[in-house]
Amino acid sequence: GAGVSQSPSNKVTEKGKDVELRCDPISGHTALYWYRQSLGQGLEFLIYFQGNSAPDKSGLPSDRFSAERTGGSVSTLTIQRTQQEDSAVYLCASSYPGLTPTKNIQYFGAGTRLSVL
């Protein structure tokens, strides 16, 4: 597709359930980021993937959060045993890799709005 695609757009779940959020990056973008947007914390980085390298998981808030990226393309963010404080919009972004700033613009998907009841 032309842009970053995320699914589902909305997800309502019960406390304690597991959820999976999907991100399909722009074709050719090897760098992929997950961010979380919440009222209390603003926009915060969660995890970064670059090609086949080990991901940077430094932003994951707890061990209930995990992510994988299969085949260097689609990524899945999994939240286990969801809590009410996990309610937020989860945004995915992709870009070309490296430090070349002219190329390293992150393009965002529309996000998944997660509501934990």
Add this chain to the structure above:
Amino acid sequence: AQSVAQPEDQVNVAEGNPLTVKCTYSVSGNPYLFWYVQYPNRGLQFLLKYITGDNLVKGSYGFEAEFNKSQTSFHLKKPSALVSDSALYFCAVREWSNTGKLIFGQGTTLQVKP
């Protein structure tokens, strides 16, 4: 540590008037700065970036931003606001690391009234 601050939660302006959305930054080294806009129920859309060069950067939808090194500011501007510019605006700085993650300001809601 790098950081970005947007001192105004909301900016109100009348349609046709110039608008400014403020952003200040704190970085060690050269900053790579960005502005993004978010419309309701949409993701962030890239507006413009500053890397090096001219202090006045032009971007999408008639927006521009002025980089001021001495004041560590990167204010977003538009000469004539439109009602359709009403949205949430984020300033961000790219972290100097292998990840290049973005560090965002708190966001400023721009309200343009007819």
